[in-house]
Amino acid sequence: MPAEAQSKYDQRLVFVLKTAAAIFAEKGYHSTSIRDIARATKMSLSGLYYYFKSKEELLFLIQDYCFSTVIDDCRRLLTGVTDPVHRLKLLIEFHLNYFVQNMNEMKVLSHEANAISGDLFTKVNNKKRQYVDLAMKLLEEIARDYGIKDINIRVATFSLFGMMNWIYNWYSPRKDGDVTGLSQSITQLFLSGFLGDKSIQSKQLETGRESHLDRSVSIWQQ
Amino acid sequence: MPAEAQSKYDQRLVFVLKTAAAIFAEKGYHSTSIRDIARATKMSLSGLYYYFKSKEELLFLIQDYCFSTVIDDCRRLLTGVTDPVHRLKLLIEFHLNYFVQNMNEMKVLSHEANAISGDLFTKVNNKKRQYVDLAMKLLEEIARDYGIKDINIRVATFSLFGMMNWIYNWYSPRKDGDVTGLSQSITQLFLSGFLGDKSIQSKQLETGRESHLDRSVSIWQQ
DNA sequence: TCTATCATCGAACGTTCGTTCGAATCGGTT
DNA sequence: AACCGATTCGAACGAACGTTCGATGATAGA
Numbered sequence: 001m002p003a004e005a006q007s008k009y010d011q012r013l014v015f016v017l018k019t020a021a022a023i024f025a026e027k028g029y030h031s032t033s034i035r036d037i038a039r040a041t042k043m044s045l046s047g048l049y050y051y052f053k054s055k056e057e058l059l060f061l062i063q064d065y066c067f068s069t070v071i072d073d074c075r076r077l078l079t080g081v082t083d084p085v086h087r088l089k090l091l092i093e094f095h096l097n098y099f100v101q102n103m104n105e106m107k108v109l110s111h112e113a114n115a116i117s118g119d120l121f122t123k124v125n126n127k128k129r130q131y132v133d134l135a136m137k138l139l140e141e142i143a144r145d146y147g148i149k150d151i152n153i154r155v156a157t158f159s160l161f162g163m164m165n166w167i168y169n170w171y172s173p174r175k176d177g178d179v180t181g182l183s184q185s186i187t188q189l190f191l192s193g194f195l196g197d198k199s200i201q202s203k204q205l206e207t208g209r210e211s212h213l214d215r216s217v218s219i220w221q222q
Numbered sequence: 223m224p225a226e227a228q229s230k231y232d233q234r235l236v237f238v239l240k241t242a243a244a245i246f247a248e249k250g251y252h253s254t255s256i257r258d259i260a261r262a263t264k265m266s267l268s269g270l271y272y273y274f275k276s277k278e279e280l281l282f283l284i285q286d287y288c289f290s291t292v293i294d295d296c297r298r299l300l301t302g303v304t305d306p307v308h309r310l311k312l313l314i315e316f317h318l319n320y321f322v323q324n325m326n327e328m329k330v331l332s333h334e335a336n337a338i339s340g341d342l343f344t345k346v347n348n349k350k351r352q353y354v355d356l357a358m359k360l361l362e363e364i365a366r367d368y369g370i371k372d373i374n375i376r377v378a379t380f381s382l383f384g385m386m387n388w389i390y391n392w393y394s395p396r397k398d399g400d401v402t403g404l405s406q407s408i409t410q411l412f413l414s415g416f417l418g419d420k421s422i423q424s425k426q427l428e429t430g431r432e433s434h435l436d437r438s439v440s441i442w443q444q
Numbered sequence: 445t446c447t448a449t450c451a452t453c454g455a456a457c458g459t460t461c462g463t464t465c466g467a468a469t470c471g472g473t474t
Numbered sequence: 475a476a477c478c479g480a481t482t483c484g485a486a487c488g489a490a491c492g493t494t495c496g497a498t499g500a501t502a503g504a
Contacts, residue, residue, distance in 0.1 A: 034463085
């Protein structure tokens with residue numbers, strides 16, 4: 001879908017999706033009414049329904065569109081790069097960059113993943129799985145190369161996505177500067193953690209286990 | 223609020239909060255109706271309003287109660303432990319353990335942080351800030367002790383919470399075993415990343431910067 | 445047993461929501 | 475000018491929502 005070949009319809013659709021994504025990002029999907037979107041797009045209620053056939057499909061279009069471009073762009077970026085560690089660095093850098101540049105859509109992707117259901121959920125989830133698998137395979141490859149055996153790859157993968165996707169909860173360009181520094185910090189944090197200094201890991205992790213945690217059972221468990 | 227001193231009212235309230243939290247966790251705050259909660263608690267609509275005066279206050283009670291016990295239990299756990307690295311390990315271990323043991327409430331805490339507003343939001347947010355500050359101060363102390371200068375502490379703190387709080391999106395006791403292994407993996411991942419092997423950091427992080435990312439601008443930006 | 449407080453309830457109110465439908469308007473082609 | 479598909483609109487529908495209110499049942503001390 002090259003930008004220069006977009007029809008009038010496509011342009012208008014993207015405008016609606018972007019506007020809706022911004023409101024979803026701000027107020028949340030369920031507290032946003034179609035009337036809110038109508039107001040923001042200066043369209044009528046029924047006029048909007050020319051571009052989607054339900055509110056849920058609108059959410060789907062945002063998520064599906066966003067995920068598709070994420071995966072495509074990421075794949076394109078990684079083609080030709082063979083060193084898995086380098087690939088991982090590029091993936092992290094790309095993900096964070098894309099997230100910050102498309103904060104609204106990515107927040108909707110991260111935060112409203114379960115606001116969708118049925119076939120539409122399955123479609124989006126398949127794309128998500130593709131993307132996660134890409135990262136997980138990368139970590140597996142690195143783990144093989146570096147002989148890493150003591151870190152659970154699944155946990156490491158989701159920890160990485162946790163670090164990256166959580167940013168919509170705290171990232172502020174004013175406080176945190178542009179995405180370059182953020183990207184460096186997180187890359188360094190994760191990568192040296194994953195490849196890390198084994199002496200620290202095995203030496204220090206034996207202390208204090210289970211001994212204090214009995215006291216942490218809360219009133220919730222009665 | 224010791225468990226043995228809870229009045230009938232308190233017990234009933236906690237029952238309502240726990241039940242509501244479970245439904246909020248499953249369907250989300252905004253798609254849960256008071257009628258859903260009435261059905262689950264086998265109470266009437268109006269009967270529920272004896273325990274809270276609005277749906278938003280119900281959410282607040284869940285979040286406030288949960289945060290209070292998190293902070294209290296965490297502080298209690300750390301008293302007497304002076305080594306900052308050990309304190310951090312305990313905090314991570316505690317946080318993950320508490321999260322898994324109170325998944326519903328913690329998911330509501332993490333996922334519905336912005337579903338609340340006004341004074342109630344401020345109250346919850348203050349407690350959150352206390353907790354985050356506790357971790358951030360710890361990282362600052364460690365950074366001072368270990369001479370860490372190249373990692374942004376704010377980024378590191380929120381990365382840690384990102385790793386930990388993201389688990390409600392993927393953790394499955396069946397796939398991932400009990401919380402002990404999870405805790406070890408994440409502690410190791412973050413800690414050796416934070417204290418990490420400097421040679422890796424400075425040596426490898428210069429490659430590929432900015433060179434590929436031009437291609438990652440998506441249709442979203444037109 | 446009377447009574448006051450606690451706890452619960454059924455029924456209803458007003459509002460907002462997602463969605464629909466037939467009609468109107470626009471833009472380009474004959 | 476007449477036409478046609480693409481696009482937009484106003485008005486309305488029924489359903490679901492949060493909340494309220496007066497009444498009812500339960501409980502325990504006087």
